[in-house]
Amino acid sequence: MKLEVTVSEIADIFKEIQERPGQLFEMIRLDIKETVGKYLTAMMNAELTHYLGREPYVRVKGNVNHRNGSYGRGFALKGVGEVHVDIPRDRNGEFKTAVIPRSKQYEAEIARDLSMMFLAGISTRTLSMISERLIGRRISPTEISSASSELNSAVEAWRRRDLSQETVKYLFIDGVHFHMRMGRSIEMIPVLVAIGVTETGRKLVLSLQAGDKESATSWREFFKDLKSRGLDGGKVTLGMMDGLPGLETVFREEFPQAKVQRCQVHVARNVLAKVPKKFKQAVANDLRSIFYAPSREKSWECFEGFRQRWQKNLPSAVECLERSIDACLTFFNFPPEEWISLRTTNIIERLNKEFRRRTKVMEIVAGETACYRILAYISLKMELHWRSTPIGKVRKSLPFFKELAYEYFTQKN
Numbered sequence: 156m157k158l159e160v161t162v163s164e165i166a167d168i169f170k171e172i173q174e175r176p177g178q179l180f181e182m183i184r185l186d187i188k189e190t191v192g193k194y195l196t197a198m199m200n201a202e203l204t205h206y207l208g209r210e211p212y213v214r215v216k217g218n219v220n221h222r223n224g225s226y227g228r229g230f231a232l233k234g235v236g237e238v239h240v241d242i243p244r245d246r247n248g249e250f251k252t253a254v255i256p257r258s259k260q261y262e263a264e265i266a267r268d269l270s271m272m273f274l275a276g277i278s279t280r281t282l283s284m285i286s287e288r289l290i291g292r293r294i295s296p297t298e299i300s301s302a303s304s305e306l307n308s309a310v311e312a313w314r315r316r317d318l319s320q321e322t323v324k325y326l327f328i329d330g331v332h333f334h335m336r337m338g339r340s341i342e343m344i345p346v347l348v349a350i351g352v353t354e355t356g357r358k359l360v361l362s363l364q365a366g367d368k369e370s371a372t373s374w375r376e377f378f379k380d381l382k383s384r385g386l387d388g389g390k391v392t393l394g395m396m397d398g399l400p401g402l403e404t405v406f407r408e409e410f411p412q413a414k415v416q417r418c419q420v421h422v423a424r425n426v427l428a429k430v431p432k433k434f435k436q437a438v439a440n441d442l443r444s445i446f447y448a449p450s451r452e453k454s455w456e457c458f459e460g461f462r463q464r465w466q467k468n469l470p471s472a473v474e475c476l477e478r479s480i481d482a483c484l485t486f487f488n489f490p491p492e493e494w495i496s497l498r499t500t501n502i503i504e505r506l507n508k509e510f511r512r513r514t515k516v517m518e519i520v521a522g523e524t525a526c527y528r529i530l531a532y533i534s535l536k537m538e539l540h541w542r543s544t545p546i547g548k549v550r551k552s553l554p555f556f557k558e559l560a561y562e563y564f565t566q567k568n
Contacts, residue, residue: 192238195230199252203243206250221246231261233268261294269294307524310531314363319385321359323351325546326410327395327503328402330368331510335520346510346526347377350503351386356545358502360534361386365523371401378409393489395500397421398479417482418500419446425479429472438465438472445480446498451487496546509533 204210207220225241232238242252251257272282286294327350335344345368351361362381366373382388394406397418406415423442430438441461448454458480466473486497496502513533520526 188236188238191232191235192240195238195254196225196241199240199254200243202252202254203245203250207245220249229260230255231265233262233264237261260298306528310528313531313535314527315384317385318351318361318381319387321351321361321386322354322390323359323361323386324354324390325352325393325395325497326350326361326391326406326413327352327500328406329397329500329503329507330366330399331507333510333514333520333526334518335526336522341519344523344526346530347373348503348506349377349381350506352546356547358541358546359538360506363527363530363534365526368402369400371405374399374402374405375409378405382409393485393497395497395503397500398425403482414485414488415482416485416497417479418498419483420499420501422476422479422483426472426475429475430469434465434469438469441465442476445476446483451484454484454487490547493547506534506537509537 200211203222207222209215211222223244223246225243227239227241229237230240240255242255244250269282269286283294328348330345330347332343332345334341337344344365347362347364347366347368349361351359353359362377364377364380366377368374378388388410389412391410391413393414393416394410395416395418396402396406398421403415403417406413423439423446426442427435427438441457441464444457445454445461448457458476461476462473486494489497510530510533513529514520514526520529
């Protein structure tokens, strides 16, 4: 067949393209969708031919199965959008095509992309609004939640994974609260979190488990779960925590050979909460002198100066620091290149901050399982980030900055 087009017709076509360039691409998209739809329909017809064992319109004698027309439906493909297909049927209703799943409205790749966007922080409502632009079909928030729920088994396997191959020497421990939908009510549910540091300085999120962070029983079950999954408690030498009620006692019982480092930031906040405004700056300077001293001996020397200076006017602040000073200086027992990471719980606080940032757009998390999905994704993302910053791998210039910090950021007596 020879197609003849005049010069004037070509000129008219180009003129229309210049006036409405989007129309050309729309025509191309429609043509692609139509072609893909016909291709999928042809594949399913060939599939039915193979199932029946004969070509269309071939009649055989006896009580055998036959074709029984088709029904139309839409199916969304990544990079194409929603296409129309005609799915063939057999008279007995036994044929099920493998080309397009009967219960699916879009291919699995789209479901995975939606799940990743949802976990990355885009709300279900926003995804629903933009889905029509992306794939030519509006996907409801319920469908997006259902697509994400397919990750449940993978998330649970990660939460319950074997830890026997990991040599963990330090544990960072904390808890974070989320508003969760529990049945017909909204509850503030805490999730207990543990980050482990291996012999090589690698940081790993070891556990996420709902539980009362003020309860000693919850923490005991949390630690026992870690051990049941293969964590060698005998190799854990230090636990970093912020002084939650019952946590330190339970940790010492479950890991008797390990020492406890109390977060210096939390202790400083507790002390400053007992200080009048006019003394806060001076007290804060003295606390930095204690916590950032170059040695344990110098820290105790600064603490004695702190006690003598403030005992008369601020006895409650002095008592508060006195109760925690031993646990605040535990990091001196470990390699100097690790001190910067062991003074505080900043590592786990940074992770908790990411948890809160991601769930802030949701306001309410749809239950414990949905919460684990989101937290597992963020945890794995943070582990990738941590690969470039292992504990103990410090720059050569750190000794210089350590001296600089002591010189300019501490209060001298």
